[in-house]
Amino acid sequence: MTNLTVSNSTLALGFVLVLVALVIGYVEKLRINKDILIGVVRAIIQLSIVGYILKFVIKADDIWLTGACFVIIVINASWNAGKRGNGIPKAFQSSLLAISVGTVITLGTLVWTGSIKFVPEQIVPVTGMIASNIMVAIGLCYRNMMQTFTDRHQQVLEKLALGADIKMASLDILRDSIRSGMQPTIDSIKTLGLVSLPGMMSGLIFAGVDPVKAIKYQIMVTFMLLASTGLGSIISCYLAYKQFFNERKQLRNELIS
Template sequence: MNLAVNNQSLALAFGLVLIGLFIGYREKLGIDKDMIIGVIRAIIQLVIVGYLLKSVFRLNIVWVTLALMLVIIVNASYNAMKRSNGLSKAWPISFLAIFVSTGVTLGVLVAAGAIRLIPAQMIPITGMIASNAMVAIGLCYKNMNQTFHDQRQQVLEKLALGADLKDASMSIVRTSIKTGMQPTVDSAKTVGIVSLPGMMSGLIFAGVDPVHAIKYQIMVTFMLLSTTSISAVIACYLAYRQYYNERKQLI
């Protein structure tokens, strides 16, 4: 199956963006500027990254591959931090959570022989893993901010009755971890039924045996579940203490 995307088809596809802009304007959502900036950034970033990856794949140098993987993790951490609404130490917490979850998942895949330490495999998969961890951590932060605000009185009562910070916060931490993991869990439940995964479909379009494409997609599902669970746990268990001051009082 040959797929061709030329300048004309891209221009016509831009009409889909105009639909989104019209809806945002009509409903007064206030996202018009963000949508325009997002589209422009996406085009510029994809062009730059596309040519960069082409060169990196051709070089096939380990340290360059690792450097680009680190850049992906740093950017994912920065974007996750922005979801924290000013939470103290949000960037180092996000970085540690994404770095560890990505490292563990990639380490297992490489050790199992599922992927090789080459840029054509490591960089795209790192992007998939880190982006899912970023979303999970962002949801964790959002839920913790909201829940600590809504349940402030309950937390204060627990502290007044002698509970330590962990006991007073545990229900919020667990709910936040679940919130961060939920999109990935829901995606795993509906993959192949509601959504046709891009990786599997792309491999089939490229002429790969569907059985091999299915195996790769199952691997992707496993690695995303691993990454989101590890990153959500690390982020939540490190972040909840930032809602208290040095005197163990709720901020």
């Protein structure tokens, strides 16, 4: 098995890659250099802290610590997903339920089928993969829903006037929003192995695992992400669309203006 060593000096030399992005931002006057530097510093600090925490959790091998990591990941993902639905009432609560259900069902299925074991070194990273993927999907769902309700509010009003309930009047918007949340995952699946060698597969190959075994793990991850984005998208959309209507089943003008 290949031994990979990344020293502090290697990382320091690797910072030249960040300089490439900074130079592009400066030359093209993109005004993103501050964001790049803040992002890099935050990434270094956050990953360093998480690395030491994971080392402690994995060494302790305690079910309660593993559960605490799960809760922290889910709540943080829900908070960020909720912020992407800024303006939608109860966006955090909807995101929390969608991410919790999607993560529990997907993770539970993987453990039940024996794809992964209920140990912290497997549960915590996989939870992060699932929750972050659902978070991105929900953000896309919210963005699409807010835009399409604004664009099609007249159509929704006409359907309501003709006697349709709020679900029937919003059905096309619901379907478009769910599709927008799942589409990036579906698109990435189509190019697996042809354009990209995804993170888990590449990491295992780097670590010296047989590429055929690495492929099997990646296929499992693909199934996992497809299911989780589907669950997260449909739950969040069916909870969020109701927030565009008041208790009298009228469109809220403040959300579509």
